[in-house]
Amino acid sequence: MNQLSREEYSQSQKMMIFILAMSLFGLANLFTELLPEFVLGPVEISVSYLAFIPLSLVMLFHPLYAAVGASVGEIIFGDLLLGDFGGLGELEGFIEFTLAMYIAGLLVTNLRSKKQVGIAAIVGIGIDQMLSTIVDVGKVWVGIEEVEAVPGLPESILAIEGLSFVTEMIISGVIFGLIPTLYLIPRLYGKIEPLLGIKPREGRVKASMTEWMSVRFVILAIFLTFMGMVAEFMAEMDINFAVWEPEFLEQFGDGFIWLPISAAAIVFIVAVFTAIKWLGASSNQDKKGKSA
């Protein structure tokens, strides 16, 4: 890595992509945060995000930095600046969304192909919605103790979640995701990159497959996703314990509940530390590569 080839991104270009994605998606989030929702029975019709912004950025630039930037923008503009910072709950959304957008960006090899862009856009939103649906169903499953006991309840929950998945896919996925992305990508491609001093992307960025999709990264991503779900489930675990195994509880006392929760907490902390260490290591590498 003695000289920067043109396909590689320098430290400041990564920073530019990060800031660009952050400001744009943040702004869009401010906007959607204030749009009203129309609730029809259990189904709500709302624009949950303007997905075309992160989608097109992720396709035009380095997917990882654009995806992380967009998620950070959502947290900062949509929540933190509005005084609506959710603390622990933000973590789940951050992981889901970053992962989904990153994958969407990796899928595209040819930005001129409408088919590819369209598929990537739909897959990206699909992954995000699917992950959140799984977490939601899991939450209800674990959170309400008598799901099986009440006739018809499991079916109705599945129906409600499925319906909201479909409406989300139509509104956020197609109307504010797919169609605007197909409109914007041909217009922005080759125009926005020079403004950041970046060569327009052709194919996958060179030497990227091994760099981005390293085994370590995939494992870390899956692990973090899993931890996001555990963190979510951890929250609901207690009711399930209280109702399913009351004798068990009496035998061991309330203290027993600490066991799974602290175990989950320990695993979680280890995961976070690994992630921070890994991020630190990779950024050091970047620095070395740049200064060398």
Place this chain on the structure above:
Amino acid sequence: MELVNRFKKTYNLEWVKLELLKTAFGKKDSYMGRKDPRLVMVWYFIVSLLPWFTFNQTILIGLLVYTIVTSLVSRVSPLIIGLLTIGVISEIIYIVALVYLFGGEWAAFSSLITFTMKITIMSIASIAAFASMDPEKLSDALLSFGVPAQFSFAVSYGYRMLPILLDEYQQIILSFRLRGKAPTNGGVLKWRTIYYYSKIVVKAFYPMMLNTAKKTRTTVEALEVKGFSYSLHDKEAKKQKLSHLKLSNQDYTFLVMSIGILLAIYFLGKYYPI
């Protein structure tokens, strides 16, 4: 339709902009806002995790009252309180409807209520802790807990750029509206009007993206001139940035008081369980 008219009246862009600026830049001199942000952060984690270790409804009610009082003391903006109230009420209605529909007994209802209470405590705690806190203070606290420095930079950047970005977006939308023509006949459910505005909202992002890209480059170049990406990884720079975080007497009082109140709630729950 009446709903759409109301929507158009209240949700014009100027109103949205003012409301946002008010929330983001409002006076942060509140009870929680004056505390050391690290302490507030720890307080939030403890208060939002505590409910998950108990099934005692007295303790939960105590915690709920405690967090509500704290959020009232720190004068949270009514917009946020309103949003939360709507959320909680719809959650309760949803629960009652579910239980009623499936002919559930009181036990199911009660455990659902317990569940809702836990979730509510968590969100009120986050509101009490973070709503009235200066975002930059919060990001400093996160930085001292080891969150990457990029995040705290992003907060400072967002905090300063928000009005500029909003202004620019509004300008673009207004010029689109000047050049376009809103449909006179809205059609069924005003779908033509909705379609028209949605299209503008999306299209306005095209010039917005290009402008922001230009601005971003200027910003990053200016930052790099000052050695920004080196300072991100420099321990000395971080130490200097965080040197203003100090625990004061006020913080100690808060610490002792919170521990006292939490213990009192737990004793109350132990001796007078519902």
